[in-house]
Amino acid sequence: MDITVEVRPGANRYATGKGILQDLPAYLVPFKKVAVVTGEISFQIFSDYYQKEFNYPLYRYNGSASREDAQRIADEIGEADVILAIGGGRVLDTGKLVAEVMNIEMIAVPTLISNCAPFTPIVAVYHPDRTFREMGFMPRAPFLTLIDYQFLLVTPQDYFVAGIGDTIAKWYEIIGITKQLSEEEKTAYIRLGIASAKVILDILLSDSIEGIADLKKQQITPAFERVADTIIGLAGETGGFAATYGRSAGAHAIHDGLSYLEATHAQLHGNKVAYGILVQLAHTNELDEIKKLHTFYKNTGLPTKLAELDVLDTSKEGLAPCTQHAASLEETFRMIDPEITPEQVYQAIQIVESL
Incomplete structure (x- = not known):
């Protein structure tokens, strides 16, 4: 089996709208245990906009989008049934890698309009020193990609x-x-x-x-x-x-x-x-x-x-x-x-x- 030659258009669900992030709890209803993968800056930007109660456990990536960091995060999480990745391309790619390790779903909440990482099942994988390693092909595309146009006006x-x-x-x-x-x-x-x-x-x-x-x-x-x-x-x-x-x-x-x-x-x-x-x-x-x-x-x-x-x-x-x-x-x-x-x-x- 060669997954790289398969037709895989993208996210299972692609939801767009102004203010759509305010409906995030409704999108998370099907899942019993949510683990959030994010970065310091990414989560601050999200929190400043979201301004609602958010009681899910947070796991910070180290900036590398590496398999090693994904394994570290997966070990810290232990058990979950969905990864909620909030951030830019490397955060979202890290979220996909963590979901692959744990064999669970992943939801993408981009904080930037800068690439197709929120949508595609493909990951740009780096070494821990941030040099490029490979293109990674995930067995799952994101379960859901949430595109809030109002929120994404924060994009530099x-x-x-x-x-x-x-x-x-x-x-x-x-x-x-x-x-x-x-x-x-x-x-x-x-x-x-x-x-x-x-x-x-x-x-x-x-x-x-x-x-x-x-x-x-x-x-x-x-x-x-x-x-x-x-x-x-x-x-x-x-x-x-x-x-x-x-x-x-x-x-x-x-x-x-x-x-x-x-x-x-x-x-x-x-x-x-x-x-x-x-x-x-x-x-x-x-x-x-x-x-x-x-x-x-x-x-x-x-x-x-x-x-x-x-x-x-x-x-x-x-x-x-x-x-x-x-x-x-x-x-x-x-x-x-x-x-x-x-x-x-x-x-x-x-x-x-x-x-």
């Missing part, structure tokens, strides 16, 4: 922008992979994945600027809602429909490689993925597309240069940990080019830096 703008960067990669990665397939090889679900990625691209190109402005003004509009649901829900659908053909490719491989440069550890996931899109396009010699994206990136605040990711040493030696990992056998740049080498990754980065 930089996280929102990073979410846009992470999500727009869906189009460039799925097209980069599937253009190598014949029409006969494109199954019904691969075609659905491509179609959903095109919807993502269209929404983000048309609504992102307005969505960012709406966030600044702290107002909920149709554009803000569309961008939020695109980042959280539609992004997960693409990989869910198209499976391995709709998940990670060159852009995410560059993100993973950049995690091996200590200077990037404070950088947001989506910003590194956004830069990775440019590197993937440089490798496939799509320079006109890079130039088109430059305008969008500058208007939204996404990075176009390594210096914006705090990487100042762009020498071959300085970038070696990144380029070697991005081109490694286990990485998804090989979905774009099975023969990719560290030298080619380095040359693609130099092209991006020169534009």
Whole structure:
């Protein structure tokens, strides 16, 4: 059995609305013992908004989204029938890992609009030192994802922008992979994945600027809602429909490689993925597309240069940990080019830096 090739669209239930978090007790009724996985800042943000009695036991993650930390938390919990994960991407991924260890359900309450972690059964697993380890495929998707638009106005703008960067990669990665397939090889679900990625691209190109402005003004509009649901829900659908053909490719491989440069550890996931899109396009010699994206990136605040990711040493030696990992056998740049080498990754980065 290979779970990675299965069609797994996403959360069992996806509930959205203004103020919907106030109904949280009703959503928890089916469960007898709730264990909350969260972080210090995440839970404070949640508490400031929720302002109701909340008597469930809390378990703090250590920031790593690692299997080791998930095991520690599961051992501390001992027994429960649902994990209520409240926080950003790494908290939610930790919640999924804990639920996997305990073989129970997980409910996702995101405190940020920054990625598809609240929706997808896939986890970005890190080592305890926060370097990337692997993509983890959970046996369960979240039982419930609660999207409260009013609450999510607390999303810092930089996280929102990073979410846009992470999500727009869906189009460039799925097209980069599937253009190598014949029409006969494109199954019904691969075609659905491509179609959903095109919807993502269209929404983000048309609504992102307005969505960012709406966030600044702290107002909920149709554009803000569309961008939020695109980042959280539609992004997960693409990989869910198209499976391995709709998940990670060159852009995410560059993100993973950049995690091996200590200077990037404070950088947001989506910003590194956004830069990775440019590197993937440089490798496939799509320079006109890079130039088109430059305008969008500058208007939204996404990075176009390594210096914006705090990487100042762009020498071959300085970038070696990144380029070697991005081109490694286990990485998804090989979905774009099975023969990719560290030298080619380095040359693609130099092209991006020169534009």
